[in-house]
Amino acid sequence: MKKTYHGSCHCGAVRFSAGIDLAPQGRRSTPELPGIWWTATFRCTCSSCMKSRFWKAFVRPADFTLISGGEALGEYRFGERAIAHRFCRNCGVRPFASADFEPMGGAFYCVNVACLDDATPEELEAAPVIYEDGRNDNWDGPPALTFYL
Ligand SMILES: [Zn+2]
Numbered sequence: 001m002k003k004t005y006h007g008s009c010h011c012g013a014v015r016f017s018a019g020i021d022l023a024p025q026g027r028r029s030t031p032e033l034p035g036i037w038w039t040a041t042f043r044c045t046c047s048s049c050m051k052s053r054f055w056k057a058f059v060r061p062a063d064f065t066l067i068s069g070g071e072a073l074g075e076y077r078f079g080e081r082a083i084a085h086r087f088c089r090n091c092g093v094r095p096f097a098s099a100d101f102e103p104m105g106g107a108f109y110c111v112n113v114a115c116l117d118d119a120t121p122e123e124l125e126a127a128p129v130i131y132e133d134g135r136n137d138n139w140d141g142p143p144a145l146t147f148y149l
Contacts (some may be wrong), residue, residue, distance in 0.1 A: 002029040002063075007115040009088035009095050014069030016095060018111045020057045022119060022127040032060065033105040041113055041127050043149040046134025048078070048085065050149075052094050055113040064096075064109040083110075 002021040008014060021029050022041070031038035042056040043049070049056070069088065076085040083099040097110040113119065113127065131142035131149060143149075 001027065005116045006067075006118050007095055007111065008117055009069070009072075009091050009093035009115065011088060011091035011093075013072040013090050014086075014088045014093075014095050015067040016111075017065045017067060018057075018059045018096075018109065018116075019063030020059060020111060020113075020116070022057070022113070022123045024126045024128055028128075035104060036130065037104055037108075039128070040130045042130050042132055043146070044132040044134040045136070045143045045149065046132070049132075049134060053114065054094060054097075057111045057113050058104070059109040059111050060105075061107050061109065064111070 001023055002019050004017055004019050006015070006017050008016070023029075028039070037058040042058075044054070044056070048054065072088050072090055073086045074089045076087060077083065082101070083097050085094060085097045087094045093115065095112050095115040098108065099110070100107040113124070131146040132139060133141060133143035135143065
């Protein structure tokens with residue numbers, strides 16, 4: 001079931017809420033859009049996710065609210081510069097990213113599940129994870145090794 005979670009950076013300047021479904025398969029809400037992005041959380045081997053340990057949950061704009069800290073947020077873009085990776089300029093934590101991709105139905109947020117303050121260990125443990133082989137630019141299947149992600 002999709003629930004409203006609250007998240008923050010480490011120093012607490014940046015706070016947000018987001019509707020995210022962390023439930024395992026069989027107990028999940030029906031996604032509002034087609035596509036794999038709305039069916040699980042994601043861990044990835046790409047240079048960005050790997051170095052920042054980013055644990056992704058895709059969220060539609062209607063399900064995301066920035067509560068505070070807009071002025072504290074820096075923005076980092078690389079490669080094709082299509083994704084706005086946001087980070088707290090005070091503590092360095094990366095609570096979310098945003099982008100706009102037609103195949104995903106337009107604008108979306110990508111919340112860092114690790115920044116959710118009220119997700120329980122049981123919810124985090126049960127959350128479905130899809131592994132992406134971003135390091136090899138192979139987005140159609142998981143990398144050979146995943147435990148370290
Ligand atoms: Zn901070």
